[in-house]
Amino acid sequence: MNKAKETLTENRSKFVFKEGMLSSFSKESNFQASYKVYQDGFAGIYYHVGKVDDEEGFRKAQENLVRERPYPFALETGKRSRDKREKILSDQELRATAENCIKYLNETYPKFRCEVTFMGTEYDRRTENDLGMDYEVKDYAVGVSAIYKHEASKNISDGGFSFNMRDFDEAQFRSIADDFLGQYETMLEIPDEILLDMTYYGFTGFFSKHLDGEELARGTSLLTGKVGEKLFSEDFTLAHVVSDEEAWFNPFWDGDGCVFENDELVLIENGVVKTGYADKKTAKKYNVKHTGPAYQDFTDVPGPGGLTLKIKRSGKTVKELLDGRVCVVPVDYTSSGFNEKGEYTMVIQNSMLFDGEKVLGRLPEFKISTNIFDLFGKDFIGVSSDQPIYYDKQLIFRVNKV
Amino acid sequence: MDYNFKFPENLYSEVRMEEKYGIWLTIQNGEVENDGESAEVGAMVRVFDGNMWYTATTNSLDEIQSQLDALAAIAAPNPQIMEHPIVKELDVNRDERFRYDGETDLRKVTRAQWKEILDGYIEKCVDPEDKDVSFWSCGAGGRHLIKRLYTSKGTAIAWDYQCANLGVFFGFTVDGVTSYGGKYHVGMTVPDLLGHEEEVLEKKAQYLDYAKNAKDIEPGDYECVLAPVVTAMFTHESFGHKSEADFMLADKTLAEEWVLGKKVGSEKVSICDVGDMPNHGYVPYDDEGTKAGKTYLMKDGILTGRLHDARSASIMGEKKTGNARAQDYHYQPIVRMTNTYMEAGTDKLEDMIAGVKDGVYVMDVSNGTGNSTFVMNPTLCYRIRDGKVCEPIRVHMLTGSVFQTLFDVDAVGDDFVLFDTYSCGKMGQGVDVSAGGPSIRVKKLSIS
Numbered sequence: 001m002n003k004a005k006e007t008l009t010e011n012r013s014k015f016v017f018k019e020g021m022l023s024s025f026s027k028e029s030n031f032q033a034s035y036k037v038y039q040d041g042f043a044g045i046y047y048h049v050g051k052v053d054d055e056e057g058f059r060k061a062q063e064n065l066v067r068e069r070p071y072p073f074a075l076e077t078g079k080r081s082r083d084k085r086e087k088i089l090s091d092q093e094l095r096a097t098a099e100n101c102i103k104y105l106n107e108t109y110p111k112f113r114c115e116v117t118f119m120g121t122e123y124d125r126r127t128e129n130d131l132g133m134d135y136e137v138k139d140y141a142v143g144v145s146a147i148y149k150h151e152a153s154k155n156i157s158d159g160g161f162s163f164n165m166r167d168f169d170e171a172q173f174r175s176i177a178d179d180f181l182g183q184y185e186t187m188l189e190i191p192d193e194i195l196l197d198m199t200y201y202g203f204t205g206f207f208s209k210h211l212d213g214e215e216l217a218r219g220t221s222l223l224t225g226k227v228g229e230k231l232f233s234e235d236f237t238l239a240h241v242v243s244d245e246e247a248w249f250n251p252f253w254d255g256d257g258c259v260f261e262n263d264e265l266v267l268i269e270n271g272v273v274k275t276g277y278a279d280k281k282t283a284k285k286y287n288v289k290h291t292g293p294a295y296q297d298f299t300d301v302p303g304p305g306g307l308t309l310k311i312k313r314s315g316k317t318v319k320e321l322l323d324g325r326v327c328v329v330p331v332d333y334t335s336s337g338f339n340e341k342g343e344y345t346m347v348i349q350n351s352m353l354f355d356g357e358k359v360l361g362r363l364p365e366f367k368i369s370t371n372i373f374d375l376f377g378k379d380f381i382g383v384s385s386d387q388p389i390y391y392d393k394q395l396i397f398r399v400n401k402v
Numbered sequence: 403m404d405y406n407f408k409f410p411e412n413l414y415s416e417v418r419m420e421e422k423y424g425i426w427l428t429i430q431n432g433e434v435e436n437d438g439e440s441a442e443v444g445a446m447v448r449v450f451d452g453n454m455w456y457t458a459t460t461n462s463l464d465e466i467q468s469q470l471d472a473l474a475a476i477a478a479p480n481p482q483i484m485e486h487p488i489v490k491e492l493d494v495n496r497d498e499r500f501r502y503d504g505e506t507d508l509r510k511v512t513r514a515q516w517k518e519i520l521d522g523y524i525e526k527c528v529d530p531e532d533k534d535v536s537f538w539s540c541g542a543g544g545r546h547l548i549k550r551l552y553t554s555k556g557t558a559i560a561w562d563y564q565c566a567n568l569g570v571f572f573g574f575t576v577d578g579v580t581s582y583g584g585k586y587h588v589g590m591t592v593p594d595l596l597g598h599e600e601e602v603l604e605k606k607a608q609y610l611d612y613a614k615n616a617k618d619i620e621p622g623d624y625e626c627v628l629a630p631v632v633t634a635m636f637t638h639e640s641f642g643h644k645s646e647a648d649f650m651l652a653d654k655t656l657a658e659e660w661v662l663g664k665k666v667g668s669e670k671v672s673i674c675d676v677g678d679m680p681n682h683g684y685v686p687y688d689d690e691g692t693k694a695g696k697t698y699l700m701k702d703g704i705l706t707g708r709l710h711d712a713r714s715a716s717i718m719g720e721k722k723t724g725n726a727r728a729q730d731y732h733y734q735p736i737v738r739m740t741n742t743y744m745e746a747g748t749d750k751l752e753d754m755i756a757g758v759k760d761g762v763y764v765m766d767v768s769n770g771t772g773n774s775t776f777v778m779n780p781t782l783c784y785r786i787r788d789g790k791v792c793e794p795i796r797v798h799m800l801t802g803s804v805f806q807t808l809f810d811v812d813a814v815g816d817d818f819v820l821f822d823t824y825s826c827g828k829m830g831q832g833v834d835v836s837a838g839g840p841s842i843r844v845k846k847l848s849i850s
Contacts, residue, residue: 019652024455024734025476031461049442050461067437067513113653115829145830154659154805155774156649218431220536220573220580299438334777336798340581340613345798345850349775365775367621367850369798402621402850 002075003058004129004257006034006298010249013091014119015098020106022099027091034298035061043071047299071301073280076257077133085122085140086166094120094142094168101144101173109148109181116146123249127257127296135253142168143248146177150184158184159331159350163391164248172391179359179389180331180352186361188353190401194368195327195381197318197354200395204309206338206372207238211267212304213278217286222342222372223273231373232271233380237312240265240277240293244310246392255294255302256280265291267309271377279304311395314382318389319356321382321396328363329354329389342372345402354389367402375399407467409554410449410474412481414489416553417466418689419445420731423509426543427516429524436541439513444731451477452486459732484555491712491722492555492690499561499686500548506591508544508564516542519595523570526599527606534610536580537573542566542595549689557691563684565822565834568595570602574613583609583766583781588682588822608765612782616794619785621850625761625843626800627754627786630819632764632778633839637744638824639772640804641673642837645699645707646725646828647714648737657718662705667808669703672745677724682822683740683835685727690735694724699742703808711737729831736829743838747814754813754843756789762849763791764800777801801848815841 014026035046035057044065046057089097098118105114121143126136145162149155161180165172215221223231242252243263253259256279266274278286279294282304295305314321332350336343347367353360370379379398387394409415421443428436442461447469449456456473460466483489502508520540528538546564551557571584585602589595628636643649650656660666677685677694685694690712698706710718711726714737726735755763766782783797802810820838 022454024457026457026459026734028459028732030459030732045438047438047440049440049444069434069437147829149653151653152655154655156643156656157773218536219575219578222579224578297438299440300436303435332773334771334799336779339796339798340579343798347775347777347799347801349773367799367801369850 001037001039002130004036004038004075004127004133005054005057006036006127006296007125008032008298009124011122012119013094014117015095017098017102017114017116019113020102025095032298033057037061037065038071038075039065041070041072043069043301045069045300069301072284073256075129075131075133077131078259079132079134080252080259081136082252083138084166085138087168088122088140089120089142089168094118097168097170100170104174105177109177111151112148112181113151114146114148116144119143121249125251127253129257133257135251135257137251139249141166141248144173148181155332155349157332161331161390165391176389176391183352183359183361188361188363190363190366191326191353193325194399194401195322195325195396196368196399197327197329197389197394197396199390199392200311200383202335203375203395204238204311206342207267207309208305208307211276213276213282213286213288214304216276217288223276227273227275230272232268232376233378234271235314235382236268236271236376236380237266238268239310239312240267240307241310242308244308247308250308251296254279254292254306255296256292258292258294260292265293277304277307311383311393313385313393315385316382317356317386318384318394318396321384322356326353326355326360327396328352329359338372343369344371344375345369357388368399369402370397370399405552407470407552410470412479412483413474413477414450414483414486414492414554415470415474416448416551417445417470418448418728418731419463419550421548422730423546424543425511425513425516426541427513427520428539428541429520430539431537432530435539446728446731446734447473448734449473449477450483450489452480452483453478455734457734487716488712489555491716492553493692494556495559495687495691495693496557497559497687501680502546502562502564502591508546508566508592511544511592515592519568519592523568523599523602527570527602534574535572536575538571540570542568551687551689551691553691559687559691561686565590565682566592566595568598572606572609574610576613581609581613583612586823590680608782612794616796619762619795619797619849622848623846624849625758625845626847627751627758627761627763627841627843629763629765629841630817630839631821632767632780633744633842634819634821634824634837635767635770635778636776637673637839638739638742638826638835638837639770639778640776640802640807641700642675642739642742643772643828644804645675645709646737646739647708647710647718647720651714651717660705660708662707664705665703666705667700667703668811670747670814671700671703671808671811672698673700673742674698674745675709675723675725675739675742677740679741681741681820681836682824683742685724685740688724688726688735689728690726692722692724692726694740697723709737709739711735727833729833733831736831738828738833739826739835741820741836741838743818743820744814744840744842746816746818746840749813749815751815751817751841754815754841755786755791757813757843758786759788761786762795762797764797772804774804775801776804776807797849799850801850802844807844807847810845811842812845813843817841
């Protein structure tokens, strides 16, 4: 019998400001542990929130072997730790920083009602097993999320912004607030050609599903039978990258305990679908190559998933990608998600017009449509080298106005 | 049931404790895909000094007193705290409401019994030889929760909640495109999950027909008939969120727009929120200890009420409604819906459809959002031509203006259904809710 233990420790301090004033302070300490024992091709698992004695944890995991959760794979070995922490703020420092930011909002934008949360999160994730594996990652970031509403608006909210920083920079907060609030009262007309500027995380989920080895094998993926084909733009390269600098609180190993050569798995390269991905279970079941990643499940055996997808940056700034054009930055929108054919519709209730360097004004509500093959194909313009709006990677692409 | 907490003086303080249990089992294409169980105990401790709240969470109940003391040490003592408008709004209740501590307690249902439920559905609803089905999944599980709230004003309440769920879904691959559909059902006890095989098979047939025959529709404005499950989401998204009073605080524009007594919709429309119904949004007491009840939000098209926590009620000078809810002990309560529905009318579904020359029958929906424009994502729609339901159509999105659409409801059916399948997200917190309504007809909605 082999044993493994996975733990997650998260300590959070949170300051919430409502109507321009500090409303609450929260302090939270969470610890979760998953005890796993492996015997005769099965795993017994015990998940616990809060501190628990290891002996007790493994004993309960052993009892759960009766569930016969199949795991007929050898455990991995290896030692590595990664510490992504840069500057940890004390509660007093975080409060002072947050109050400076709110003071700026109150003084510069008195016509807006804002609810803003500043949360410092310290993260420690570790997996060990009795074959000597010991992987650990530590991270810390201050997350800001803000929702705002103009005094004359009949909306519940007019938009919001959020970002994480490992070394919090008040000037960056002021810059983002200026971008989102500064030109709110300047109404402009919707341009004829619509280029959107967004973070891409809402779009890459399509690939998590449709490049899943199980979906590919059973024929339920839109990409089934298309591995090796060039389906997307020459400029579009997509990879699972565990060392992505804007990936927050993520482990570098997967649920099967596997790590990746150079910390990445390229899935689509220069528009060509290179491979799907398969965890150990999927690889065995469908006789396909094991690539990882596997989702880390504290309550069960791992399954396919857990990707940290990154689109390769273009090397050009937003301004250079736009090449004299302007783009739309949606700030309050709802999408249909991709339907079964890969089609996508979005209602953009509030947005800003942006020239790559400065926000020009606000646009009225409109709808757009696209589909996954156009978005990352003929309409894909690129991911910028800079990040002037979101403090995160920015995807520029063309869409159709409905 | 009392815990002898020593609440700090000159502060308002409270302890909210939770005991949570969950179990789930999913069988996918004949193999066990998920099989898990969890148990968790935790508490949120809050202290209020009149200016701000100080909170802490813990999974060790023996740390609660020390957490209280630590928060009190950083708060500013306020001898007048009991006179603070928010604190004055908070009731003192002492009660125990345990509905599910007998034979219906989901914690007593063994994994073998859950498996038996799934096997029953699989036997009756899944045909391994069915060439139309490329994927199927059958899952069931349950959650049980005990909540306790103790406050420095003297409240000591405890109550339980649970829900059981069942989902049977199919994937149909036609010409390389896979669409999914099936039946998701939520009840409060295991018997609620039994006997829905015919509904599963009916949904399977509808979604297979959709996969094979759905046509695209020209985007535009259409007269629409909404099935009860769609009305339920429409009610929640289009009007429910606008009724949450925390959005209106310190906001003159919204306060004037949503003044009580204003006509905001068709006289056929009445909407209410009921916290103490034993459904998915059941909260006999909210997370501030206020007893929940029935609140009419709209009566015959007139705005008659809104949802409050103690803070919003005190600021707006309105009666609190018991709608302060937190996702769990990690979160502070905010104003939320509970069981929210549009009341039944007298119109017949067949008459509504017969009155449409060229429109859309929206039969099922997956999710939605609500602001001044509400958005819903339908999963099953049919074209209506000359008063008859015709071919299935593919609709990505259904949208409308909250301010206009409620006036555009010109028929309200007598076929009311309450759905326990909903959950609601707001400000990063998800809570169980139910939503309901009858079939309705709306003169104009935007389809794309």
